[in-house]
Amino acid sequence: MDAFTTFTASALPIDIANCDTDQIIPARFLRISPDDDDNYARVLFHDLRFDGAGGERADFIYNQGAFRGARIVVADINWGCGSSREAAVFALVANGFRAVVAPSFGDIHYNNCMKNGVLPVRLAREICDDLRGQMHSTPGAEITLDLEAQTVTTPDGATHGFEIDAFDKYRMLNGLDDIDVTLGYDADFEAFEERHMARHDWLRP
Amino acid sequence: MAKTLFEKIWDAHAIVARDDGQTLLYIDRHLCHDGSFAGFRTLRKQGRKVKRPRQTFATPDHYTPTHTASLEAIEDPRAREITQAIDDNCAEFGIQLFPWGDRRQGIAHVVGPEQGITLPGITLVCGDSHTSTHGALGAISFGIGASEVAHVMATQAIWQRRPKTMRITVDGQLGPGVVAKDVIIEIIRTISAAGGAGYAIEYAGSAIRGLSLEGRMTLCNMTIEAGSRTGIVAPDDATLDYVAGRPFAPEGAAWDRAVAHWRGLPSDEGAVFDREVTIDGDAIAPMVTWGNSPQDAVPVTGRIPDPAEGEDADRRQAMAAALDYMGLVPGTPVEEIAVDRVFIGSCTNSRIEDLRAAAAIAKGRKTVVPAMVVPGSGLVKAQAEAEGLDEVFTRAGFEWRLPGCSMCVGMNGDLVAAGERSASTSNRNFRGRQGPGSRTHLVGPAMAAAAAVTGRFTDVRRLVEEG
Numbered sequence: 004m005d006a007f008t009t010f011t012a013s014a015l016p017i018d019i020a021n022c023d024t025d026q027i028i029p030a031r032f033l034r035i036s037p038d039d040d041d042n043y044a045r046v047l048f049h050d051l052r053f054d055g056a057g058g059e060r061a062d063f064i065y066n067q068g069a070f071r072g073a074r075i076v077v078a079d080i081n082w083g084c085g086s087s088r089e090a091a092v093f094a095l096v097a098n099g100f101r102a103v104v105a106p107s108f109g110d111i112h113y114n115n116c117m118k119n120g121v122l123p124v125r126l127a128r129e130i131c132d133d134l135r136g137q138m139h140s141t142p143g144a145e146i147t148l149d150l151e152a153q154t155v156t157t158p159d160g161a162t163h164g165f166e167i168d169a170f171d172k173y174r175m176l177n178g179l180d181d182i183d184v185t186l187g188y189d190a191d192f193e194a195f196e197e198r199h200m201a202r203h204d205w206l207r208p
Numbered sequence: 209m210a211k212t213l214f215e216k217i218w219d220a221h222a223i224v225a226r227d228d229g230q231t232l233l234y235i236d237r238h239l240c241h242d243g244s245f246a247g248f249r250t251l252r253k254q255g256r257k258v259k260r261p262r263q264t265f266a267t268p269d270h271y272t273p274t275h276t277a278s279l280e281a282i283e284d285p286r287a288r289e290i291t292q293a294i295d296d297n298c299a300e301f302g303i304q305l306f307p308w309g310d311r312r313q314g315i316a317h318v319v320g321p322e323q324g325i326t327l328p329g330i331t332l333v334c335g336d337s338h339t340s341t342h343g344a345l346g347a348i349s350f351g352i353g354a355s356e357v358a359h360v361m362a363t364q365a366i367w368q369r370r371p372k373t374m375r376i377t378v379d380g381q382l383g384p385g386v387v388a389k390d391v392i393i394e395i396i397r398t399i400s401a402a403g404g405a406g407y408a409i410e411y412a413g414s415a416i417r418g419l420s421l422e423g424r425m426t427l428c429n430m431t432i433e434a435g436s437r438t439g440i441v442a443p444d445d446a447t448l449d450y451v452a453g454r455p456f457a458p459e460g461a462a463w464d465r466a467v468a469h470w471r472g473l474p475s476d477e478g479a480v481f482d483r484e485v486t487i488d489g490d491a492i493a494p495m496v497t498w499g500n501s502p503q504d505a506v507p508v509t510g511r512i513p514d515p516a517e518g519e520d521a522d523r524r525q526a527m528a529a530a531l532d533y534m535g536l537v538p539g540t541p542v543e544e545i546a547v548d549r550v551f552i553g554s555c556t557n558s559r560i561e562d563l564r565a566a567a568a569i570a571k572g573r574k575t576v577v578p579a580m581v582v583p584g585s586g587l588v589k590a591q592a593e594a595e596g597l598d599e600v601f602t603r604a605g606f607e608w609r610l611p612g613c614s615m616c617v618g619m620n621g622d623l624v625a626a627g628e629r630s631a632s633t634s635n636r637n638f639r640g641r642q643g644p645g646s647r648t649h650l651v652g653p654a655m656a657a658a659a660a661v662t663g664r665f666t667d668v669r670r671l672v673e674e675g
């Protein structure tokens with residue numbers, strides 16, 4: 004996984020509360036092979052972005068001017084709720100997105116973001132509302148995320164701190180593979196499992 | 209110190225608890241389905257093995273056809289490849305598979321409890337958000353993403369931060385015709401689709417105790433629609449009766465030791481929850497959703513709400529957008545809304561009790577719109593056929609299909625057409641969930657059957673009275 008330190012890019016405001024992962028990538032595209040980046044790029048927000056005939060919907064913001072180059076999403080409450088499909092994050096990554104800023108996230112999607120080097124940032128709802136407003140009034144304006152400092156700097160120059168779990172931060176900053184990190188605890192695992200299976204012997208397979 | 213049910217199970221599975229709040233949790237059981245292909249691919253790419261293959265079980269569900277027993281009939285080559293890949297993956301990694309065509313095959317969340325893989329007091333994960341279902345037996349179960357699936361395969365453990373706890377108490381007596389589906393929709397309507405985020409929910413109270421295990425599975429299943437990954441019900445006599453004698457459940461002396469342990473699991477007197485919610489079970493009516501979030505629901509006796517009633521500008525705008533998508537006019541009585549199609553199935557409502565409830569309404573009546581029934585597993589299907597339910601359904605004009613996820617998500621091609629309105633026993637009424645442009649209304653199984661035979665949403669209590 005790529006390490007995440009700081010990131011500066013323009014942002015895409017998505018004014019949809021409870022934007023579920025079916026909106027980010029409809030289920031019929033989950034059959035795309037995980038190696039097929041071109042196809043993942045094409046299907047992000049597919050049914051919001053394209054009409055039934057495959058034409059772009061002019062009223063969807065990702066089809067408009069400077070927003071096409073956005074690489075950060077600024078969303079509303081409960082972003083990424085619903086299905087656990089990690090393909091929602093693959094589709095974001097395939098389009099260059101490296102961060103999502105929202106008041107709250109679907110729990111599974113939040114974790115899926117971090118596993119793929121996409122920084123999920125929780126900021127207060129008023130700040131997110133205001134930030135989306137700034138993006139609407141100044142399309143293409145840039146936001147800077149600093150993971151080490153845990154800050155977001157917005158186009159109006161304000162800086163907001165955000166919370167992130169220390170262990171998650173460490174793994175993202177260093178681009179560590181989670182499986183390798185966990186296998187580093189193998190002695191603990193083996194000792195635990197022996198006790199656990201002795202105590203709950205009916206679980207022994 | 210007094211502990212909650214959730215805390216007891218959590219503490220018993222903590223391999224490592226780091227100072228920064230992260231816990232490495234031991235995973236007792238891992239369920240895979242055809243959509244888990246990315247996890248196997250990661251293992252293969254990295255040259256890793258499944259650490260505890262005997263604690264891992266798999267069954268295809270999302271991509272399987274429901275109209276034919278032949279996988280060759282799947283037109284899309286990639287979908288065909290995915291449905292077949294699970295056989296090779298399980299053979300290569302040494303995993304117990306309930307393959308396509310086996311009577312034990314079905315939706316993973318139906319198969320786990322049915323086989324006795326899901327047990328009280330365990331931790332269980334699956335790469336699917338509705339893994340919350342298994343909490344009905346008193347287990348900690350939650351859905352994970354594809355990277356986490358690979359992680360659990362390779363390590364039999366997962367890093368988690370302990371969630372806060374919420375107890376939702378539903379006391380009282382559910383009225384006739386009111387089922388677990390209505391209870392959970394009422395709960396989501398009360399706490400909102402985001403209300404459970406960051407919490408593990410324990411369901412308690414006399415109305416919950418009174419639910420069958422199937423009903424508790426419906427309840428826990430839709431916990432994810434309230435924003436929480438984990439719902440749990442304390443194991444009791446009904447749980448033990450359900451688990452006893454299942455193929456992978458303990459037997460003999462091991463059963464007795466397990467029961468002794470399970471008896472100690474319920475939350476202690478005086479255990480403290482971070483949040484308490486109470487709901488009056490007597491007041492719950494059969495529910496119908498009207499929008500694109502499961503929180504958008506009203507009793508079948510109600511009317512489509514007016515966006516002007518929304519609490520703030522954002523909510524008013526979201527309501528208006530949902531009504532526009534759904535093609536609904538504020539103020540319309542729910543019972544005047546015509547449906548185009550009915551789906552009875554999914555991991556929420558495809559168990560034998562659900563099919564019995566739907567068949568009781570279908571019996572002696574005729575469908576007036578296309579309707580299909582998709583049992584949750586081959587064993588549910590066989591049981592229903594032994595009881596003659598398949599004949600009740602087919603005589604009434606319902607299609608009787610093979611087990612799988614089917615029209616819940618349409619990945620196998622069972623779709624609701626653009627603009628069509630469906631009454632569905634599934635769990636998500638998201639835009640396009642059942643197909644691009646589909647308009648989904650979530651209801652319980654008897655309510656779905658009632659809509660099929662009347663062509664509109666109908667208070668099932670009236671049909672029950674008619675007999």
Ligand code: SF4
Binds near residue numbers: 269555612613614
């Ligand atoms: S039935 Fe629907 S919700 Fe359940 S696992 Fe299948 S697709 Fe997911």
